[in-house]
Amino acid sequence: MSKVYLSYNNITSPLGFDSETVVKNIHHQKSGLRLINDKNILPVPFYSAIIPSKDVSNDFERLNISGDFTRLEKMMISSLSKVIKASNKPLTDRTGLIISTTKGNIDVLDKNSTFSKERANLSTLGKVIKNTLGFKNETIVVSNACVSGILSVAIAKRYINQGIYDDVFIVSGDMVTKFILTGFNSFQALSDTLCKPYDKDRTGVNIGEAIASVLVTNDKNELPNEAVVILGEGASNDANHISGPSRTGEGLCRSIESACKEAKVTSSDIDYISAHGTATLFNDETEAIAFNKLDMGDIPLNSLKGYFGHTLGASGLVETIIGMHSLYNNTLYASLGFDKHGTSKPLNIITKTTTKPLDIFIKTASGFGGCNTAAIFKKIK
Amino acid sequence: MKSEFRIKSFCHVKNNTISFNGSVIYENLESPDFLAFAKAAYRNFDIKYSKFFKMDGLSKLALLASDVILKNEHLDSQKENNIAIVFSNKSSSLDTDRKHQSSIEDADNYYPSPAIFVYTLPNICIGEISIKYKLHSENSFFIFDSFNAEHLLNYSNSLLSIGKADEVLCGWVEYNGTTYEAFMYLVSKEGITQHTKQDIIKLYTI
Incomplete structure (x- = not known):
């Protein structure tokens, strides 16, 4: 392919x-x-x-x-x-x-x-x-x-x-x-x-x-500097509740596993998580549970909602584009609004914008109707 | 054009009638509207999903049609059933959107409700079906001006061929308050009908 x-x-x-x-x-x-x-x-x-x-x-x-x-x-x-x-x-x-x-x-x-x-x-x-x-x-x-x-x-x-x-x-x-x-x-x-x-x-x-x-x-010519290749993606339903996430992070875990399987990467290959982070009590807690289950709790992570708010149907793409630039600039952007850890499982929240060599990131999102999607990207230049 | 996948079964819900693989299995021609029809059909098929009565028209329509198909699969909920759900329609969730809109239009008559607002997304009906049948599968909701067999064909072939799903529950679920129509079919590796654009259209227009 x-x-x-x-x-x-x-x-x-x-x-x-x-x-x-x-x-x-x-x-x-x-x-x-x-x-x-x-x-x-x-x-x-x-x-x-x-x-x-x-x-x-x-x-x-x-x-x-x-x-x-x-x-x-x-x-x-x-x-x-x-x-x-x-x-x-x-x-x-x-x-x-x-x-x-x-x-x-x-x-x-x-x-x-x-x-x-x-x-x-x-x-x-x-x-x-x-x-x-x-x-x-x-x-x-x-x-x-x-x-x-x-x-x-x-x-x-x-x-x-x-x-x-x-x-x-x-x-x-x-x-x-x-x-x-x-x-x-x-x-x-x-x-x-x-x-x-x-x-x-x-x-x-x-x-x-x-x-x-x-x-x-699919045209590899004339790509801009920040272009990325899509390594894998996956979507999964929680099959649990229509207006709240599954407490176990079931669908989110499955979507990430599906994306990783296709991308042939493991958690240790991922340099950065662009998470959903809506700042509701349940969403953020569910994400922490899911990322920890998949051994991803120590990967640098941010939510960009502190910059844009939750932009609903646009958010996943807005945040993916920031992720592309993040890889190209070798920069992890601070997760705005975060001070004190507030989830039952640890997360490696990016508290300060820092430069670091970056190669691969994962974007995740969850929504009403129990839907979850994850996609993994790798930089080209 | 030959296809490596097949259509295993299909269902229509329209004109106060539910049919499965082309044969009428339920009709209630006296029902004054879809909601009355849906209630009677729900009882007739003994569906057992208590949330049914809280759902909006679109979710009721989608659940009725998918129940006809999935019941026939005798799914073992203890096992992994990787059946993706790919739905489409024209009116999105507009019937419920209008209900939410009328609850916020007038400051003197202001009653926005989470029970209504949650249904202002078309994919909620996929969530309901996923809960009822414990499907942790791929799902997506598309909007087109009219039934788009080619898109459903391409997208379900893609999910099956890259191994994101073992089967795909596909269809058109259109509900706009006054008119309704559901056409659903299950794409699989086995089945009597070929999975081609012509065959999908032929079954849709039965």
């Missing part, structure tokens, strides 16, 4: 509109999270990382594309078009398009939205992105809760290995909306402070928004 690579990439977030700027801000431990007090969105103040609408419009207007687009569509089109341009790849019948999102244009359901309610259909979002950017094949929309972003990478690789496509562009994104915040708040899952993944005093998630785009390709 030919090798599959993660190539050109973009992150559009409150920390910048390209991956390099975002990585630089993370290096300086700058967070996109702010306290927001807007009773139209949530009755109580909340921390969130939101992309200023003015910046979204400015970035989109550079493209000179006419038409009526939602905020999410503008961000997805801008982000993806940058990756297409950088890659210099023609969009042919051998090019796939995957959109990874949990809620897409859900804000059009609001009574004040000027868009038709039909725009909330994820297949409509798929058509808008495909037609605007000129893709030939029908969009594959992946909506699998908070593993969507990393699962999309696995799906793209499988499509390429299956011989269907040579290149697959993925754009992942979700927005901070009243819909999402009120829902997480009803679960009492929102933290009223900046989120503190794996910390003893963690009290829950901050929701953020981001768009991430990447080219997945």
Whole structure:
């Protein structure tokens, strides 16, 4: 089977509109999270990382594309078009398009939205992105809760290995909306402070928004410096609960084992874990149990939620792209918000941004519906 | 085109009727809507999943259809059953999304609930089926404008050929509050029907 690579990439977030700027801000431990007090969105103040609408419009207007687009569509089109341009790849019948999102244009359901309610259909979002950017094949929309972003990478690789496509562009994104915040708040899952993944005093998630785009390709020529090869991936369901992780970390363990088996690596080969770390009591505890079961408790680990908040369907891809840059820069980025150990099993949390030779990292994610996904990447240059 | 994999069984749930491998196994033409139909069908098949009554329409539809197929497999829950679940539809979880939306639209009538919000993701129905049948397998939910046999074919072939799954429960589960339709089939190494795009479409349109 030919090798599959993660190539050109973009992150559009409150920390910048390209991956390099975002990585630089993370290096300086700058967070996109702010306290927001807007009773139209949530009755109580909340921390969130939101992309200023003015910046979204400015970035989109550079493209000179006419038409009526939602905020999410503008961000997805801008982000993806940058990756297409950088890659210099023609969009042919051998090019796939995957959109990874949990809620897409859900804000059009609001009574004040000027868009038709039909725009909330994820297949409509798929058509808008495909037609605007000129893709030939029908969009594959992946909506699998908070593993969507990393699962999309696995799906793209499988499509390429299956011989269907040579290149697959993925754009992942979700927005901070009243819909999402009120829902997480009803679960009492929102933290009223900046989120503190794996910390003893963690009290829950901050929701953020981001768009991430990447080219997945079997073409080993013309890769950017930060490109990685996908060594293995796997997904597994907890088969335990629809809104909480399994206490034993069953699905997460199985997904990591599946990825390691395919990658032919063991825990001692892995230099860095880009974990999920939502900062809820149960999620972080489950991850600690799972990583320890697999003898991975001493591998340097971070959660990037302290920088972006939890960006839902985008998070897995955003964090994978940071991981690519982490390998290339030989730098482990601090897990923002962590002070005191707060899980029953030990984890090697990265407390300070440090340089270290890095070769292989694993990205893991878990989500509602009991889903878990893991993928292992190795640097090329 | 010949395929190395086969379709072992298939199920339709539509028009107040449930059929298995093309034969009607249950109908309740008097049911006024899907939820009434689903309740009657659940009792008829004695499914035994007490959470059924708390689930949203999409999960009820997916569970009913997969129960018909998986019951026939007589799975031993003590053993590892590596059956991946790959579902798709057009309307995602929009029916439940609209319910959550109406609970937050008006400050004077504000009642967001975690019991509703958790179902605002289409893959929750896969979680329910995984719990009911103890399947720790690969799962993914895709959204397309209409039934996309080619995608389901490619993706399930990929899972089977790289050994991520032994069998794949595949299908279309569309529920938008007023209309519903489920078509599910089990892809395996054995079975009477070939696993090709033409065969999938033929079974879908029965």
